[in-house]
Amino acid sequence: MPITAQTDSSTACTQVPKVTFFTGVKAGVPIAVGYAPIAMAFGLLAKSSGVPNEVSILMSLVVFAGASQFVGVNLLVLGTACWEIVLATFILNLRHFLMSAALSQRVERSITKPWLAAISFGITDETFTVASLRPEERLSKEFLLGLNLTAFAAWNIGTWIGLFLAQGLPEAVKASMGIALYAMFVGLLIPSVKKSRPALVIALVTMLAHGIMRVLPVTAELSTGWSIILATVGGALAGAIVYGEEGGGG
Amino acid sequence: MEMILLVLAMGAVTYLPRMAPLTLMQNAVMPQLIRSFFRFIPYAALGALIFPGILTSAGPERMPAAGIGALLAVGVALVSENVMLVVAAGIAGVFAANLLLY
Known part of the structure; x- marks a missing residue:
């Protein structure tokens, strides 16, 4: 917990729970629940916009950033110039620069650069907030991989479902799911600001x-x-x- | 083919800002003010991400429904640290409000 680091470090010696890959996966489950419907919506939108399936699948694999993928598909359909789409994507995702910089001060010093480069691919608003609000002073490679891979898997599986299965999802359900990630942010923020x-x-x-x-x-x-x-x-x-x-x- | 290249370029410009700070600043020694700045980033980012976006999360014309979902999520978050429960409360709030109001 960054802001309350002093109080936490005093108890750190007595209770250091083992933070494993599985701990990361568990911490990633709420993210997965929030991602799945949005990724499905992305798949649906891309399909109904006439974007080829392999392009949508590739986008979720290599971009892995919700808002910019929606914007990307939107601009593609509007016939926007490619460089403008790339620039919009860059600006929309530049905030991860801040998150990555903040996270760099919280990772275990022993993690090698190649592993950090791999972990950094999975930095999103959601994985960053879950990771940075953890009580551990330093985050392990295993935890971060578990967390980020869970989110990544949910995003890609959701995209596939949206492309191939979810055509008939009722509007009432879709309309109610939009708040999922915001509610998750609320659920992360409130307990930590209470302290x-x-x-x-x-x-x-x-x-x-x-x-x-x-x-x-x-x-x-x-x-x-x-x-x-x-x-x-x-x-x-x-x-x-x-x-x-x-x-x-x- | 052009679309594939476009997606790869989108991936590259998204990955670079994610990767550079984490790999290059891990062992950097920073002044107190900068360290403090980074420690506040999660709270500031959460604030900016939540508000006002949450109000339009159920669609631009359904702010009251989103507001009810948001209030329910905040209420549950005040008494429980279970994030899944908070997410469920938010979704249930919007779902119920959509049924009742529209």
């Missing part, structure tokens, strides 16, 4: 700032990718400046 006042304040301030950004005419023009990046950087910077020593030490 740390600085974390609570920064989460709320960032929400407020992002809400205002989406409404103000100047910033409402920004793409979702940029506005999430700007709000996150602003919120974390405010936290570092206001709470620097007390909140971030450890």
Whole structure:
């Protein structure tokens, strides 16, 4: 738990549960549940847009990023220039740069670069938040692989189901599933901010700032990718400046 | 074939920002302010990801349904650390609101 690192490290010697591959898989199950319907929706959308199945399958395999895949298919159908699609994908996913940088301070120092390069492929909003809110001070290779592979598997299996099986999924069910990942974020955020006042304040301030950004005419023009990046950087910077020593030490 | 190349390019520009910091900054020694900044990233990112996106998660014209699902998820998250339960509450809230309101 980053913000409460001091209290955690004091008890770390007495209770260090073994963090294995299977621990990672278990931590990934809520992500898988959230991913499956979205990946199915992606498969359905791609198919109904006339994108060849092998292209959609490849996209889930090599891009593995929800929003940008939807946008990609959308732009493809609109006949957007290829370089614009690539640029939109880049901007939409640039926030992972921040997450990867934050995670670099939480992984076990003994993990080799090739393994880190492999683990980093699975960094998403969801795997990052689950990993970074773990109580362990340093995350093991096995845990991260288990977590990321579970999410990756669910995303790809969901894509296949969407492409080949889910044509008849009722609209009422699909409409209710949209909240799944947001609810997961809520479920991750609330228990951790209950333990740390600085974390609570920064989460709320960032929400407020992002809400205002989406409404103000100047910033409402920004793409979702940029506005999430700007709000996150602003919120974390405010936290570092206001709470620097007390909140971030450890 | 052109589509395959496009998807590979999308994959490359997505992978680079994911890979570079984790592999290059693992043993970097950073000033206190930067370390503190990174420790706040998860909370700031969660805030920005949740709000206001959650309000349009049931479709742009169904904000009340999404709001009910969100409130239910927050309520359950306040009393339980079980993320699956929170997800189920959110989905059930939207499902029920969709049935009752529309």
